[in-house]
Amino acid sequence: MISNHVLAFMAHPDDAEFLCAGTLARLRSKGYQIHLATMTAGDGGSRELAPEEIARLRLEEAAASAALLGASYHCAGACDFFILYDAPALRQTIELVRQINPFLVITHSPADYMVDHEMTSRLVRTACFAAPVPNVKTESPPIAGVPYLYYADALEGKDILGQPIVAGFYIDISETIELKERMLACHASQREWLLAQHGLDHYIESMKEWSAQRGAEAGVKYAEGFRQHLGHAYPQENKLAEILGAITRS
Numbered sequence: 001m002i003s004n005h006v007l008a009f010m011a012h013p014d015d016a017e018f019l020c021a022g023t024l025a026r027l028r029s030k031g032y033q034i035h036l037a038t039m040t041a042g043d044g045g046s047r048e049l050a051p052e053e054i055a056r057l058r059l060e061e062a063a064a065s066a067a068l069l070g071a072s073y074h075c076a077g078a079c080d081f082f083i084l085y086d087a088p089a090l091r092q093t094i095e096l097v098r099q100i101n102p103f104l105v106i107t108h109s110p111a112d113y114m115v116d117h118e119m120t121s122r123l124v125r126t127a128c129f130a131a132p133v134p135n136v137k138t139e140s141p142p143i144a145g146v147p148y149l150y151y152a153d154a155l156e157g158k159d160i161l162g163q164p165i166v167a168g169f170y171i172d173i174s175e176t177i178e179l180k181e182r183m184l185a186c187h188a189s190q191r192e193w194l195l196a197q198h199g200l201d202h203y204i205e206s207m208k209e210w211s212a213q214r215g216a217e218a219g220v221k222y223a224e225g226f227r228q229h230l231g232h233a234y235p236q237e238n239k240l241a242e243i244l245g246a247i248t249r250s
Helices: 015-019 021-029 051-068 087-100 115-130 177-185 190-198 203-218 239-244
Strands: 005-010 033-040 072-078 104-107 148-152 169-172 223-228
Touching: 005 015, 005 021, 005 087, 005 115, 015 021, 015 033, 015 177, 015 203, 021 033, 021 169, 021 177, 021 223, 021 239, 033 051, 033 087, 033 115, 051 072, 051 177, 072 087, 087 115, 104 115, 115 148, 148 239, 169 203, 169 239, 177 203, 203 223
Parallel strands: 005 033, 005 104, 033 072, 104 148
Antiparallel strands: 148 223, 169 223
16 A cells, blocks of 8 residues: 655755745645655754754754644754765665655755755665665665655756756645745744855745746746656656646646
8 A cells, every 4th residue: 555655855954845845735735644854953054053052943943844734854863064975874864764654755956056955865866766675774664665756946946057957847836835935934043044155035035936936937826846756666657746736848
């Protein structure tokens, strides 16, 4: 019997809220159990608070955001800027995938502005492939099969050279944008950090502007873009589109 669990596994608290929370809310409304996971607790995300203090605050914010969605929240325990594709990180990622047992996983674009995002994408990709393998030993038992794997948009829809990363398809989130906004608002500690480090003020408005841009491409008010991982041995049917009804470019 197929699991009804969906996992959004991102690098940092607030990444899922920027990139795929509207889609997660739509899946939740159809009865799927949603799980949010991050590689780090966001310990680098402050110029005023020490790593332990900001991490504690950001974990609270992440849990509050997940609660709005009726979702669980998990953290893999890595540190900001030091997410490595190595055996300990991969084993922890596999363990989290096994604990949650998702049939569908969403993670970062393989090409993105930040290496933390790219490393998380690689770790999650391998974890999805390895989680069913009996000879890969973690605390939890293997899951039944490789989950459907999807990549959310890269930030601003471009790679590190500024070239556009075109969405494979869009999910209409016009009806869930308000919940997406409320979830992102839980991460209040990040406004000053994003302004200082990224030059990004009014981060909620920026999220809505990007969602509206993807929406304009899809012919709706707000949308989120995705690509499906279709490598050998990964599921090939577009299950996300089947469940929610995808929009493609004409």
